[in-house]
Amino acid sequence: xxxxxxxxxxxxxxxxxxxxxxxxxxxxxxxxxxxxxxxxxxxxxxxxxxxxxxxxxxxxxxxxxxxxxxxxxxxxxxxxxxxxxxxxxxxxxxxxxxxxxxxxxxxxxxxxxxxxxxxxxxxxxxxxxxxxxxxxxxxxxxxxxxxxxxxxxxxxxxxxxxxxxxxxxxxxxxxxxxxxxxxxxxxxxxxxxxxxxxxxxxxxxxxxxxxxxxxxxxxxxxxxxxxxxxxxxxxxxxxxxxxxxxxxxxxxxxxxxxxxxxxxxxxxxxxxxxxxxxxxxxxxxxxxxxxxxxxxxxxxxxxxxxxxxxxxxxxxxxxxxxxxxxxxxxxxxxxxxxxxxxxxxxxxxxxxxxxxxxxxxxxxxxxxxxxxxxxxxxxxxxxxxxxxxxxxxxxxx
Amino acid sequence: xxxxxxxxxxxxxxxxxxxxxxxxxxxxxxxxxxxxxxxxxxxxxxxxxxxxxxxxxxxxxxxxxxxxxxxxxxxxxxxxxxxxxxxxxxxxxxxxxxxxxxxxxxxxxxxxxxxxxxxxxxxxxxxxxxxxxxxxxxxxxxxxxxxxxxxxxxxxxxxxxxxxxxxxxxxxxxxxxxxxxxxxxxxxxxxxxxxxxxxxxxxxxxxxxxxxxxxxxxxxxxxxxxxxxxxxxxxxxxxxxxxxxxxxxxxxxxxxxxxxxxxxxxxxxxxxxxxxxxxxxxxxxxxxxxxxxxxxxxxxxxxxxxxxxxxxxxxxxxxxxxxxxxxxxxxxxxxxxxxxxxxxxxxxxxxxxxxxxxxxxxxxxxxxxxxxxxxxxxxxxxxxxxxxxxxxxxxxx
Numbered sequence: 001x002x003x004x005x006x007x008x009x010x011x012x013x014x015x016x017x018x019x020x021x022x023x024x025x026x027x028x029x030x031x032x033x034x035x036x037x038x039x040x041x042x043x044x045x046x047x048x049x050x051x052x053x054x055x056x057x058x059x060x061x062x063x064x065x066x067x068x069x070x071x072x073x074x075x076x077x078x079x080x081x082x083x084x085x086x087x088x089x090x091x092x093x094x095x096x097x098x099x100x101x102x103x104x105x106x107x108x109x110x111x112x113x114x115x116x117x118x119x120x121x122x123x124x125x126x127x128x129x130x131x132x133x134x135x136x137x138x139x140x141x142x143x144x145x146x147x148x149x150x151x152x153x154x155x156x157x158x159x160x161x162x163x164x165x166x167x168x169x170x171x172x173x174x175x176x177x178x179x180x181x182x183x184x185x186x187x188x189x190x191x192x193x194x195x196x197x198x199x200x201x202x203x204x205x206x207x208x209x210x211x212x213x214x215x216x217x218x219x220x221x222x223x224x225x226x227x228x229x230x231x232x233x234x235x236x237x238x239x240x241x242x243x244x245x246x247x248x249x250x251x252x253x254x255x256x257x258x259x260x261x262x263x264x265x266x267x268x269x270x271x272x273x274x275x276x277x278x279x280x281x282x283x284x285x286x287x288x289x290x291x292x293x294x295x296x297x298x299x300x301x302x303x304x305x306x307x308x309x310x311x312x313x314x315x316x317x318x319x320x321x322x323x324x325x326x327x328x329x330x331x332x333x334x335x336x337x338x339x340x341x342x343x344x345x346x347x348x349x350x351x352x353x354x355x356x357x358x359x360x361x362x363x364x365x366x367x368x369x370x371x372x373x374x375x376x377x378x379x380x381x382x383x384x385x386x387x388x389x390x391x392x393x394x395x396x397x
Numbered sequence: 398x399x400x401x402x403x404x405x406x407x408x409x410x411x412x413x414x415x416x417x418x419x420x421x422x423x424x425x426x427x428x429x430x431x432x433x434x435x436x437x438x439x440x441x442x443x444x445x446x447x448x449x450x451x452x453x454x455x456x457x458x459x460x461x462x463x464x465x466x467x468x469x470x471x472x473x474x475x476x477x478x479x480x481x482x483x484x485x486x487x488x489x490x491x492x493x494x495x496x497x498x499x500x501x502x503x504x505x506x507x508x509x510x511x512x513x514x515x516x517x518x519x520x521x522x523x524x525x526x527x528x529x530x531x532x533x534x535x536x537x538x539x540x541x542x543x544x545x546x547x548x549x550x551x552x553x554x555x556x557x558x559x560x561x562x563x564x565x566x567x568x569x570x571x572x573x574x575x576x577x578x579x580x581x582x583x584x585x586x587x588x589x590x591x592x593x594x595x596x597x598x599x600x601x602x603x604x605x606x607x608x609x610x611x612x613x614x615x616x617x618x619x620x621x622x623x624x625x626x627x628x629x630x631x632x633x634x635x636x637x638x639x640x641x642x643x644x645x646x647x648x649x650x651x652x653x654x655x656x657x658x659x660x661x662x663x664x665x666x667x668x669x670x671x672x673x674x675x676x677x678x679x680x681x682x683x684x685x686x687x688x689x690x691x692x693x694x695x696x697x698x699x700x701x702x703x704x705x706x707x708x709x710x711x712x713x714x715x716x717x718x719x720x721x722x723x724x725x726x727x728x729x730x731x732x733x734x735x736x737x738x739x740x741x742x743x744x745x746x747x748x749x750x751x752x753x754x755x756x757x758x759x760x761x762x763x764x765x766x767x768x769x770x771x772x773x774x775x776x777x778x779x780x781x782x783x784x785x786x787x788x789x790x791x792x793x794x
Contacts, residue, residue, distance in 0.1 A: 046675040152675050212664035212684035213657035219685040220652065223645045226679070229626055233679075248620045255617065260610035260745065267609035272720050273713055278443040278549045281705045282623070282630070285712055287609035288616040308678045315682055316670055323669050345742065348657065 030085030030094070030102045030109065032058045036131050037117065037165045045160075045321065048151035051140055055161055056081050056131030057117035060101060061109030063169065070171045071107055071395070072162065073097065073116040074179035074186035076381075077310060078123050078253065078302075080130045083116040084109075087129070097180075099385040106388040107395060112175060117165055119158040119186070121150075121309035126301045135234060135305035147305060148234035155182070155317045159189045163197075176200035176395055177334075180380040181347065182310070185317050188355070191334040192320030198334040200395065205341050205371075205380030208355030209318035209325040214347065217256065222311045224248035225304045234305050243299045249307055250295035259343045259376030267291070319355070326358050336366040337394045339387055341379035343372075367394065427482030427491070427499045427506065429455045433528050434514065434562045442557075442718065445548035448537055452558055453478050453528030454514035457498060458506030460566065467568045468504055468792070469559065470494065470513040471576035471583035473778075474707060475520050475650065475699075477527045480513040481506075484526070494577075496782040503785040504792060509572060514562055516555040516583070518547075518706035523698045532631060532702035544702060545631035552579070552714045556586045560594075573597035573792055574731075577777040578744065579707070582714050585752070588731040589717030597792065598731040602738050602768075602777030605752030606715035606722040611744065614653065619708045621645035622701045631702050640696045646704055647692035656740045656773030664688070716752070726755050732764075734791045736784055738776035739767040764791065 039053040058081050063070060073083045076096075084101035086094050100106040101114055121134035135150040142149075166174065177198055179187040184206025191201040207214070225231050228245030236242060255263070268286040276283040284292070320328025338356050340349035349370060359366040369390055373383035384391075436450040455478050460467060470480045473493075481498035483491050497503040498511055518531035532547040539546075563571065574595055576584040581603025588598040604611070622628050625642030633639060652660070665683040673680040681689070717725025735753050737746035746767060756763040766787055770780035781788075 045670070148677065148679070152678060154670070154675075210667075211657060211661045212666070212687075213652075213660040215667065215682055215684045216648075216652055216660065216664070216688050219682070219689070220645075220649055222678075223648070224621065224624065227621065227625065227641050227645060244624050248617075248624060251613075251620070252617055255610075255613055260608060260747065263610040263613070264608045267613070269609070270607075270612065272715055273442070273551070273718055277709065277713060278551075280545065281549060281619075281702075281709045282545070285612055285616070287612045288712075290609075291613050292616070305678075312674065312678045315685075316674060318669055321670055350657065 029089055030060055030098075031087070031089070032060055032085040033087060034058050034081070034129060034131065037168065039161065039164050042161060044151050045154045045156045046152055050133065050151065053120070053133045053161060054131055055118045055120065055133065055165070057115060057165060058082065059116070060084050060114040061112050063113040063171070067169070067171050068173055068175065069111060070113045070115055070166070070169075070174050071176045071178060072166065072174050072190070073101070073114060074158070074162070074177065074183035075116065075119065076179070076181035076183050077314070079183070080122055080124065080127065081116040081118045082129060084114070096381050097384060100388055100391060106391040107178070108392075115166065117162050120153050120161060121306045121313065123303070123306055123310055124301045125303045125306055132306075134303070134309055136237070136303040145237040147237065150305070150309065152312055153309060154313050154321065155185045155189050156193065156321050158186050158313070159193055162186070162190075163194060172197065174198050176202060178202040178204070179206070180204040180384075181206060181377065182314060185314065188319045191332045191336065192328045195331050195333045200337070201332070201334045202337045202339070202391065202394065203352060203355070204339045204384065205344055205347055205377055206338065207317075207347050207351035208329060208358065210315060211351065214351070215315045217346070218311045218315050221249050221252050222308050224252070225308060228304075231304055236304070241300070242304045243296070246299040246302050246304050246307065247292060247296045250298055250302065251291050254295060255291060256346045257377040259345060259374060261343065261374040262376070265374070325355070326362065329355065329358050330362055332359070332364070335394070336364070337390070338366060338368045339371055339380075339390070341373060341375070341377060341383070342370040343374065343379065344377045346377040426486055427457055427495075428484070428486070429457055429482040430484060431455050431478070431526060431528065434565065436558060436561050439558060441548050442551045442553045443549055447530065447548065450517070450530045450558060451528055452515045452517065452530065452562070453526075454512060454562060455479065456513070457481050457511040458509050460510040460568070464566070464568050465570055465572065466508065467510045467512055467563070467566075467571050468573045468575060469563065469571050469587070470498070470511060471555075471559070471574060471580035471587075472513065472516065473576070473578035473580050474711070476580070477519055477521065477524065478513040478515045479526060481511070493778050494781060497785055497788060503788040504575065505789075512563065514559050517550050517558060518703045518710065520700070520703055520707055521698045522700045522703055529703075531700070531706055533634070533700045542634040544634065547702070547706065549709055550706060551710050551718065552582045552586050553590065553718050555583050555710070556590055559583070559587070560591060569594065571595050573599060575599040575601070576603070577601040577781075578603060578774065579711060582711065585716045585729075588729045588733065589725045592728050592730045595731040597734070598729070599734045599736070599788065599791065600749060600752070601736045601781065602741055602744055602774055603735065604744050604748035605726060605755065607712060608748065611748070612712045614743070615708045615712050618646050618649050619705050621649070622705060625701070628701055633701070638697070639701045640693070643696040643699050643701050643704065644689060644693045647695055647699065648688050651692060652688060653743045654774040656742060656771060658740065658771040659773070662771070722752070723755050723759065726752065727759055729756070729761070732791070733761070734764040734766070734787070736766050736768055736777070736787070738772070738774060738780070739769050740771065740776065741774045743774040
């Protein structure tokens with residue numbers, strides 16, 4: 001157990017890191033552009049065929065002539081392909097891992113050709129920077145959004161679509177696949193499904209398989225949507241979207257991704273017995289407004305059905321989709337690095353540890369290092385720079 | 398951070414403890430009966446007057462002539478006064494802390510007169526063993542349930558009503574007040590509000606004040622009810638109760654009160670890519686059914702408004718209801734013992750540590766010990782016997 005002193009130390013170093021992240025971002029602007037990859041037809045792991053599959057992608061750095069310097073970045077649950085750089089100089093923020101991807105950075109774009117793609121059923125199809133295919137897409141058979149007619153997809157499906165994208169570029173080997181959270185599931189799935197193509201796999205704040213606790217946590221995120229009458233069994237595209245449900249879903253995800261250490265720093269304080277709160281249980285408290293107003297502001301960019309499909313893809317995950325985790329991991333030949341966050345409350349380090357233990361039992365040599373920080377799960381994004389040297393060494397050797 | 402070995406060790410000792418709990422319960426049956434305490438009129442901390450306040454209570458052991466051997470037990474969020482013993486020999490289970498309350502046990506009913514009472518706005522007013530007053534009670538002014546006309550109440554109000562009950566028995570000093578979770582809030586509130594009456598205070602899996610993170614967690618529990626159209630702004634007593642909302646609320650509480658270690662032991666396993674789950678996102682997974690079916694089974698015993706009022710009472714808590722926690726704690730003269738659970742994910746040990754640190758700064762000598770176990774928050778109930786000797790020593794000295 002951490003003492004209060006250690007916690008204070010963590011917190012100050014975390015804040016310093018965030019500050020340095022921001023500085024780094026301003027130092028050298030890497031420019032990129034969003035592109036579209038199209039697959040005329042794709043058959044899912046579940047055996048259903050989808051036509052006209054489209055996902056967005058972007059790159060940083062240059063593909064060399066041998067086409068052997070490519071690194072694939074796979075994104076987290078509420079993320080998208082925008083891992084580094086900016087689309088325009090004037091963008092307020094660079095991509096989420098800009099502190100480790102760029103010229104001279106841990107994933108050095110002077111040496112590597114970095115590819116990052118949107119997944120199928122991306123959480124935020126109404127974000128103009130997201131290109132994805134899912135229940136909110138137009139079903140060519142009906143000219144209306146699919147809704148629940150869209151087939152259930154898995155992390156394996158995300159990876160197969162990325163495989164088609166990577167292959168379309170003439171790339172036969174990936175120098176590495178690197179992802180955080182849901183991105184880590186894709187990274188390990190890549191290593192298990194296409195072992196001959198993946199030389200290095202980095203799992204940040206990740207897992208080798210979902211356990212019952214995480215499967216339940218994911219369902220807690222789905223319930224507010226399923227219980228919102230506007231959801232209407234997935235058929236809401238001509239009416240009002242289930243924004244109350246989506247707002248609660250996003251509030252659950254946001255809180256679970258953050259440790260009390262950082263939330264208690266950032267959220268507004270509460271006076272003792274505020275008069276409004278004593279008036280009615282329907283009057284909100286300041287910390288509650290802080291969380292829920294932010295969640296509501298993001299709700300219209302998300303799509304309720306896409307969130308449900310993402311939940312399901314994650315719930316079904318076991319690396320390699322074999323009968324046991326061990327059978328899936330047995331197929332991996334890549335060098336592997338696991339970096340969970342010590343204070344993570346969403347995918348706690350025991351999940352990465354379980355995958356590492358299985359790999360060791362299989363005679364492999366996984367590398368394991370914990371990220372320290374006050375953010376919890378989000379340390380995989382906001383404190384990743386503290387592991388820049390570990391990552392650089394792993395990538396370059 | 399625990400290693401896998403420590404986790405395995407924890408888990409086996411936890412299971413042994415649960416087994417021994419069950420054995421203890423069968424060894425000697427303490428019989429008790431539920432009684433009703435009535436206050437014709439009560440004015441809340443918020444200044445509203447409620448007439449005909451009724452709460453249930455029960456006792457174990459005998460009050461001595463000097464009336465100075467009484468110990469008050471205060472209950473947790475989803476609990477009630479039934480802390481020990483059975484109402485009838487044939488009851489399936491004894492009260493929740495039967496492993497530490499009874500003849501010869503840590504809280505020895507051969508020596509002490511133990512009182513335990515239901516709180517105001519108890520979560521489960523439809524449980525025949527619960528007697529409480531809250532929004533589901535009949536408002537004498539209208540002869541209909543209060544609904545949201547019931548005044549907001551605080552942990553201070555729970556304690557004031559208990560104070561009236563204790564005083565009605567001619568008791569002027571409590572040998573100890575002992576509570577788990579929300580019960581710990583009442584215990585510390587007692588020590589801060591009635592310092593001359595409380596000689597010892599035991600906070601199990603507790604806090605001195607709510608922080609922003611916990612205030613938000615509590616709101617996550619309230620949201621499913623507020624978003625359920627059957628809730629109807631609290632006016633549902635003549636229609637259908639908002640059971641979908643209450644079910645999700647209970648599922649959130651249940652999961653948050655348990656650590657993945659125990660959930661992953663108890664929940665059904667999932668086969669890889671189950672066909673039904675690939676068919677539709679609306680088909681549930683086994684672990685999800687396990688949690689939600691259990692929650693639904695308990696939903697009709699709970700009352701949606703009572704849950705919202707309990708959430709609010711907890712959200713407003715700071716010991717002594719003074720401007721700062723320190724000012725509240727400064728009033729405490731009781732000996733204090735704090736026992737958070739090391740693996741708690743709901744009221745993590747930093748909360749008890751913060752109260753202990755403040756008490757030390759005030760020159761007091763709080764005692765602090767962590768409960769180990771696989772249950773998380775519920776270790777405060779299921780693993781409490783591991784701290785029986787600590788508790789006995791604290792109570793008897």
